[in-house]
Amino acid sequence: MLACGQKAFAAGAIETLMDIFIQQLVNGITLGAVYAVVALGYTMVYGIIQLINFAHGELVMIGAMVAFTLIGVLTPLGVPALPAVLVATLCAMTACALLGYAMERLAYRPLRRAPRLAPLISAIGVSIILQHLALLVWSRNPLAFPQIVKTESFALAGATITNIQIGIIVISVAMMLGLAWLVYRTRLGIAMRATSQNAQMAALLGVDANQVIALTFIIGAALAAVAGVMVGSYYGIAHYTMGSALGLKAFCAAVLGGIGNIPGAMLGGVLLGLVEALGAGYIGDFTDNVFGSNYQDVFAFMVLILVLVFRPSGLLGERVGDRA
Amino acid sequence: MKRSVVLHHANLCTLAAVGVLTLAGCGEDPKPAPPPPPPSIEIKIGHVAPLTGGIAHLGKDNENGARMALEEANAANIKIDGKDARFVMLAEDDQADPKVGTTVAQKLIDAKVAGVVGHLNSGTTIPASSVYNGANIPMISGSATNPQLTEQGFKGVFRVMGRDDQQGPAIASYLAANSKPKLVAIIDDATAYGEGLANEVEKYFKGANIRVLPREKGDDKRSDWKAVLTKIKGRNPDAVFYGGMDATGGPLLKQARELNIKAVFSFGDGGCSDKMIELAGTAAEGMLCSQAGLPPAAASKKFLDAYKARFKVDPILYSPFTYDAMQALIAAMKGANSADPAKYLPVMQKLEFNGATGHIAFDEKGDRKDAEMSIFQVKEGKLEPIAIIKNGQTVSFADFMAQANPAPAAAPAAADATQAAQPAKAAPAPDAAKK
Amino acid sequence: MVLVALALLALPFALAGAGTTWVRVTNLAILFILLSLGLNIVVGFAGLLDLGYIAFYAVGAYVYALLASPHFGIHWPFWVILPLGALVAALFGALLGAPTLKLRGDYLAIVTLGFGEIVRIFLNNLGSPVNITNGPRGIARIDAIRIGELSFARTDSFLGLDFSGPIKYYFLLLAMLVAVIFINLRLQNSRIGRAWEAVREDEIAARAMGIDTTRIKLLAFAMGASFAGVAGGMFAAIQGFISPESFVLVESVMVLSMVVLGGMGNIWGVILGALLLSFVPELLRYTVQPLQQYFFGRMLIDPEVIRMLIFGFALVLVMSFRPGGLWPSAVRKRELAARSEDPA
Incomplete structure (x- = not known):
């Protein structure tokens, strides 16, 4: 049986195997770039107030929905494709930033000194609220995200890559670099890092902790909006439940890289994307199809668990002695 | 503590009672009230589908289909047992969650529904079916395709959708x-x-x-x-x-x-x-x-138009099936001249009519008998029917239409609608609606 | 005390008057109380955040379904399967606990979350190549519980009262609940309970005091899991059909919400949380629609959406006004008081 299979491969030429591998890498990196951008939001918020913002995925969804609506309004007015997407993205960022601020102000700030799990439950509540508000506004239907930028495929070492994939990777990298610059090179960044290390001490030194935390939420939310537009245009679909699954994966990515650590979120995202793509692509072949792509998520979680067992604070995380 | 618990539930009963009453009283859009004099009976029919969660849009579509059939039956002034029958739909949300599915099933039984159209997913329909079966209430699903549903040996379980x-x-x-x-x-x-x-x-x-x-x-x-x-x-x-x-x-x-x-x-x-x-x-x-089933274009263009006129959106997926499911229930009640499950169930088992999805009849398990299957292809951005498969025979859609002309649904159905009770060929509601 | 007992015994008949639905809702609520009390051991007592708790519930349910259904043609009695389910679930608990002992806080949370998903994915996919769980199609026709000639699937009359299936399950569940509460109360003030508390408050100090933290944490996972295993078995028996979609992440989150909303670490608070989160959505199901009709004359917003919105707002509001939960444990109360005196 096995010999027969190998024969079939040999007939299909060896380059194809390599082509397929490169294609899987391209798939994985694109997916990973999306995870990374969403993971940044989780990690920033966690880094500064040790809160898993379960509602972060919903911000991605709202971002996609707002952009969906605006593109739908602008395109019939004769606005060309690129400016329309740009305007829509900016508006989505603004809307999400406002929402992120409101979320922090109303749901999380009152809980700053509460036991650790209280804000977590609050976050779950916010996530339920946002999803159902979105249901009211944008209906229950999966919406076809307008494909106004025409998809074009390019050949890359035997694999195909579309202009949208290139766009996603470039924009993600740019946003990560921008964020890294902000956190490590600006006054705001210094204030953020100071607050995350010791909020009390930072306050004594004149840092307005509330303002810094609010800004963190706003930046994270704006990034989520961009991620929403990217996901919407890449897959061509927007739905009011789209945020939760993506949010969960991005959260895993953030933890994998070491939560609270910005380069960690990027590394975790790309790694998770690659693990998923290669897992779906090759587990079947390596296990003689006893396990197939149906175990893709098992594979991803196993990698996550193994990494954490050997490096309990994630790949780039620092050892922290916190309590649950 | 004890007293408060009891009081709590006492309140709950009244609330529940008020709920059902209000629902029954003004569940529909304001319409001219039917003339009061003739004695009337109210027949409650349940509908269950997920209205929240990932496939909520399909659930709403299902509900719309069933609602339309029910409204048409009301407009047709059906008489049951000499009284004006007024059908009321109790629409419930099972969240596509099996455990909510059984709770909601019980709620409908408590509300004394005469029958149930639903549920949407096989995963909720199967556990709910055993609850309905326990209360001897017939149920008919418009979209559950899992073969296990009708293999349980329950008498009152039907579906209008073909099995996997x-x-x-x-x-x-x-x-x-x-x-x-x-x-x-x-x-x-x-x-x-x-x-x-x-x-x-x-x-x-x-x-x-x-x-x-x-x-x-x-x-x-x-x-x-x-x-x-x-x-x-x-x-x-x-x-x-x-x-x-x-x-x-x-x-x-x-x-x-x-x-x-x-x-x-x-x-x-x-x-x-x-x-x-x-x-x-x-x-x-x-x-x-x-x-x-048959493509709506072949079975009932009327359904598509009426749906669009009523709900201002196009049908999504299973609404023609829930429409037919509701029709089947009502037709059986009409045929038996009773809304009592024990009386209309035997009629239901022998029911035959042409619905929005083609000819409908049930086999002894409650599955749809010789269901036609339609094959579609996307041509120039539109779903076009290209072939009909029945009993393993494939016929191209053009040939099928040529054979079956005039359209199978319209003519015989309209004739039947005038005859009140006829178990073997009970009339479908849609054509009767305009009378 | 006697009055409470009498009230609980009379409750199902009163509820059945309002509709058997309420008996079923109560039964599900008791199942969730069992789950919450189990999770409370892990999260509340030992302070280990577990986001994959529903996996143990799934294990218990599948053990019951596989050993009492036509799927394998095995029909064992419930008094063998339920303890077995508890045992298997406890084993899974230990299995999860072992590699995660070094992890803390949110890292532990994500690993447990992953574990929960892994269990669900396996259940969903073990329908092939060898059919063990029947995959997503689930297992149907699971046996109802029967004690001798007394089947829980039938309605029997006794002393002039109608004992329907749900009412019989109510009494069985109530008996289990009493046992579980008793075990919990004993545990809390036992050597083990104090050891858990010590680990929760300061692991390093606890180890210094001579507590075998590894064993004590594993014990928490295993004990918590065993409760879920029993609850899962009961769920399978009551439902008669189970499939992997009943054991998704949202369910874990729901149980955790019950524990935290009620008051982590306090048994009575946890029970309150589970009762509220089980009943309130059902109550809303009955009230939202008529109220809307009354105030606006027509349906403006679908009742299901309002139900979910109210649920979401309730979580946020309760947490902002009572961050320790509705009925916090004494320790938490002290902590909260201490924190508010010390404005950081």
């Missing part, structure tokens, strides 16, 4: 005969529906000595199919079948074409919707899909 093991072979045989694939890839969404259908398709291909690649799976929330598709591309199959819904199938097809996969793509009824074309865009061109 009817639909799977239909699309597979069409694909085998027309595309003549040598190698087929099958993907499913790891749900009861998707996997069940995919298994039946695979069984057919294997029986026909066509090679099938090891199964690939995603899940019902997946939007990224690139990894799985890339793997399939490496094996170079001639045809691909996906068992799953449009919300995941659309992105799947779009990404397949982005990866330059040239194979013929085919889907079951979950991917046989306008939404599918909208989501896949130009990639949808040429795809094949199957639906249980």
Whole structure:
């Protein structure tokens, strides 16, 4: 049986195997770039107030929905494709930033000194609220995200890559670099890092902790909006439940890289994307199809668990002695 | 503590009672009240589908279909047992969650419904069916396809949708005969529906000595199919079948074409919707899909128009089936001249009529008898029926229409509507509605 | 005390008057109380955040379904399967606990979350190549519980009262609940309970005091899991059909919400949380629609959406006004008081 299979491969030429591998890498990196951008939001918020913002995925969804609506309004007015997407993205960022601020102000700030799990439950509540508000506004239907930028495929070492994939990777990298610059090179960044290390001490030194935390939420939310537009245009679909699954994966990515650590979120995202793509692509072949792509998520979680067992604070995380 | 608990529940009873009363009193849009003098009876019929969660849009569509049939029956002034029958629908949300499904089933039983249309998913329909069975209340699903549902041996369980093991072979045989694939890839969404259908398709291909690649799976929330598709591309199959819904199938097809996969793509009824074309865009061109029953274009254009007029949206997927399910229940009650399950159940078992999805009759298990299957293809961005399959015979759609002209639904149905009770061929409501 | 007992005994008949639905809702609520009390051991007592708790419930349910259904043609009696389910679930608990002992806080949370998903994915996919769980199609026709000639699927009359299936299950569940509460109360003030508390408050100090933290944490996972295993078995028996979609992440989150909303670490608070989150959505199901009709004359917003919105707002509001939960444990109360005196 096995010999027969190998024969079939040999007939299909060896380059194809390599082509397929490169294609899987391209798939994985694109997916990973999306995870990374969403993971940044989780990690920033966690880094500064040790809160898993379960509602972060919903911000991605709202971002996609707002952009969906605006593109739908602008395109019939004769606005060309690129400016329309740009305007829509900016508006989505603004809307999400406002929402992120409101979320922090109303749901999380009152809980700053509460036991650790209280804000977590609050976050779950916010996530339920946002999803159902979105249901009211944008209906229950999966919406076809307008494909106004025409998809074009390019050949890359035997694999195909579309202009949208290139766009996603470039924009993600740019946003990560921008964020890294902000956190490590600006006054705001210094204030953020100071607050995350010791909020009390930072306050004594004149840092307005509330303002810094609010800004963190706003930046994270704006990034989520961009991620929403990217996901919407890449897959061509927007739905009011789209945020939760993506949010969960991005959260895993953030933890994998070491939560609270910005380069960690990027590394975790790309790694998770690659693990998923290669897992779906090759587990079947390596296990003689006893396990197939149906175990893709098992594979991803196993990698996550193994990494954490050997490096309990994630790949780039620092050892922290916190309590649950 | 004790007193407060008891009081709490006492309040609860009154609340519940008020709820049901109010619901019954003004559940419908304000319409001119029926003339008061003749004695009337109120017949409650339950409808259950998920109205929140990932497939809430399908649930609402199901509800709309059933509601339309019910409203048409009300407009037709049906008399049961000499009284004006007023049908009231109690619409419930099962959240596609099996445990909510049984709770809601019990709620409907408590509200003394005469019958139930629902549920949507097999996963909620099966546990709910045993609750209905315990209370001897008939239920008829418009969309549950899992064979297990009617294999439980419950007397009052029906469905108007074809089973997985009817639909799977239909699309597979069409694909085998027309595309003549040598190698087929099958993907499913790891749900009861998707996997069940995919298994039946695979069984057919294997029986026909066509090679099938090891199964690939995603899940019902997946939007990224690139990894799985890339793997399939490496094996170079001639045809691909996906068992799953449009919300995941659309992105799947779009990404397949982005990866330059040239194979013929085919889907079951979950991917046989306008939404599918909208989501896949130009990639949808040429795809094949199957639906249980006759295409609405052949069975009842009237249904499509009436639905659009009533709800201001197009039907999405299963509403013609829940429409027929509701019709079947009402027709059986009318035929038996009673809303008592014990009386109308035997009528239901022998019921025959032409509904929005074709000829409807049930076998002894409660499955739809010789259900027709339709094959569609996307041509110039539209789903066009291309073939009808019945009892393993494939007829092209043009030939089918030529044979069946004039349209099967309209003429006999209108004639029947005037005759009040006729168990063997009870009249469907839609045509009676305008009288 | 006697009055409470009498009230609880009379409750199902009063509820059945309002509709058997309420008996069923109460039964599900008791199942969730069992689950919450189990999770409370892990999260509340030992302070280990577990986001994959529903996996143990799934294990219990599948053990019951596989050993008492036509799927394998095995029909064992419930008094063998339920303890077995508890045992298997406890084993899974230890299995999860072992590699995660070094992890703390949110890292532990994500690993447990992953574990929960892994269990569900396996259940969903073990329908092939060898059919063990029947995959997503689930297992149907699971046996109802029967004690000798007394089947829980039938209605029997006794002393002039109608004992329907749900009412029989109510009494069985009530008996289990009493036992579980008793065990919990004993545990809390036992050597083990104090050891858990010590680990929760300061692991390093606890180890210094001579507590075998590894064993004590594993014990928490295993004990918590065993409760879920029993609850899962009961769920399978009551439902008669189970499939993997009943054991998704949202369910874990729901149970955790019950524990935290009620008051982590306090048994009575946890029970309150589970009762509220089980009943309030059902109550809303009955009230939202008529109220809307009354105030606006027509349906403006679908009742299901309002139900979910109210649920979401309730979580946020309760947490902002009572961050320790509705009925916090004494320790938490002290902590909260201490924190508010010390404005950081």
